[in-house]
Amino acid sequence: MNSRTGTAGRKSELTRKWILDVARGLFNDHGTSAVSTNHIAAGAGISPGNLYYHFENKKDIIRALLAEYTTAYEDRWAPTADAGENLATLRENLAAWSELAWAYRFFEREVLALVRVDPALRDSYRETYARRVGQYVAFGEQLEAQGLLRAPAPPGTIHDLAVAIWLIGQGWLPFLDVTADPRDPRQVARGTDLVLVALTPYLTTKGRRALEDVAQRG
Amino acid sequence: MNSRTGTAGRKSELTRKWILDVARGLFNDHGTSAVSTNHIAAGAGISPGNLYYHFENKKDIIRALLAEYTTAYEDRWAPTADAGENLATLRENLAAWSELAWAYRFFEREVLALVRVDPALRDSYRETYARRVGQYVAFGEQLEAQGLLRAPAPPGTIHDLAVAIWLIGQGWLPFLDVTADPRDPRQVARGTDLVLVALTPYLTTKGRRALEDVAQRG
DNA sequence: GTCTATATCGCGATAGAC
DNA sequence: GTCTATCGCGATATAGAC
Numbered sequence A, B: 001m002n003s004r005t006g007t008a009g010r011k012s013e014l015t016r017k018w019i020l021d022v023a024r025g026l027f028n029d030h031g032t033s034a035v036s037t038n039h040i041a042a043g044a045g046i047s048p049g050n051l052y053y054h055f056e057n058k059k060d061i062i063r064a065l066l067a068e069y070t071t072a073y074e075d076r077w078a079p080t081a082d083a084g085e086n087l088a089t090l091r092e093n094l095a096a097w098s099e100l101a102w103a104y105r106f107f108e109r110e111v112l113a114l115v116r117v118d119p120a121l122r123d124s125y126r127e128t129y130a131r132r133v134g135q136y137v138a139f140g141e142q143l144e145a146q147g148l149l150r151a152p153a154p155p156g157t158i159h160d161l162a163v164a165i166w167l168i169g170q171g172w173l174p175f176l177d178v179t180a181d182p183r184d185p186r187q188v189a190r191g192t193d194l195v196l197v198a199l200t201p202y203l204t205t206k207g208r209r210a211l212e213d214v215a216q217r218g
Numbered sequence C: 001g002t003c004t005a006t007a008t009c010g011c012g013a014t015a016g017a018c
Numbered sequence D: 001g002t003c004t005a006t007c008g009c010g011a012t013a014t015a016g017a018c
Helices: A011-030 A037-044 A048-054 A056-075 A083-088 A090-103 A104-116 A119-145 A157-179 A185-202 A204-216 B009-030 B037-045 B049-055 B057-076 B085-088 B090-103 B105-117 B119-145 B156-177 B183-202 B205-217
Strands: none
Touching: A011 A037, A011 A048, A011 A104, A011 B119, A037 A048, A037 A056, A056 A090, A056 A104, A056 A119, A083 A090, A083 A119, A090 A104, A090 A185, A104 A119, A104 A157, A104 B105, A104 B156, A119 A157, A119 B156, A157 A185, A157 A204, A157 B009, A157 B105, A157 B119, A157 B156, A185 B156, A185 B183, A204 B037, A204 B090, B009 B037, B009 B049, B009 B057, B009 B105, B037 B049, B037 B057, B057 B090, B057 B105, B057 B119, B057 B205, B085 B090, B085 B119, B085 B205, B090 B105, B090 B183, B105 B119, B105 B156, B119 B156, B156 B183, B183 B205
16 A cells, blocks of 8 residues: 555565465465465465565455466467467467466366455456457467368357367366376376367368477477 | 154255255355355254254265255256257257256356365265266267267267366356356357357268257247 | 254454564 | 464354253
8 A cells, every 4th residue: 555666665575476376375285265364374484464464365365366377378378470370389388378277276276266256356357258268269260361260160150169168278177186187297188188179170171280280290 | 873764854854955955045146165054054044053963064065965966967867869869959958957057056166176175075076077978978979870970080089079068068157157147048048059169060961950950940 | 853052263354562 | 574462253063951
């Protein structure tokens, strides 16, 4: 509130970041509801009072983590123009994405419940979702324009496909967390398979070749 | 524990069921972590002590609700033999399923978090998942045998598709809950669209016609 | 089977010293 | 910026009367 963030804010930022890292780890391991602000403070080796100096409450911490997550994603995946190139790197992109999602896996597990009880969180989630699916759709339209997409796609198909892929992407990691060991690299590969099983049949032969390119090279 | 369930158990079963109904409603509205055993007791118009007579604790209630949910599903959808007929009724089946899912929507929202903190729940969930996806795969193989599935499906495709569809089915309702009004019938229809956008491209022309049949008649 | 009363515990949050 | 101390509250769970 009263912080003019000059050089004085440095130490504060460090502690703040440290709290977020610890909280993220605990949330990932035990789920947000099992983790109290006291646990976080203890885990971070600071006092409860200090934690409340940096954050209003637990919700505030969760919001900050979502902001981190979103930023990390958007730093990494600035949308590019060439859909063909994107197809070629799709697999590695999915793998890289899964790394990030793993770091914030409590989120993938709990978002839908969390946004229900925190309107502020809900708003940023909706915004992210809209932007993200918008990117998918733009990607699909690029594919179409470049003849990489099978022709007779009824209107709305690309959008539906984008949402379906979003759902698969949202769901598969926490799902593996339950049914298998998500750290197993082969399982991560299965995650990309699940996305591709939805996407592939919409690609032309040329599109499929672009997709497999990297598999040949790698 | 010491209950020889004869005629004496009748009243007990009624109260038990009533508690479950109330709990389900509250969980749906506020999420499991915001709802305490006291809230449930108050909502049911009974004392906290009475609630603990019928259930060990909150986890126990949640487990009972999952059992209810699973049973309700399996009573409704006994697998049938004719895949072509199944295709024709797929849309209505999806719509009917969404009714059921709506009644237990807190589950769709929270399962993955819930199973993490309750091993018993985790076990039944895994079991249900395995059985359900197994049914999907069997369905896919029937389609294939009847020439309703496009021919060159690489091994594993049907299974991947089954899992992808499971993920879409798991995800879309709670997702709508966040992004739109899930009670809007058109939104429910969009849910089936999302499943079909993954399935349709794998169908032969004949398969697609079987799928559209009902749309013509309705 | 159901109630009332209560014990215990830990969470969220703040005040005030340093 | 960080700590210690602490208050108030509500959640879980049990004891014992009816």
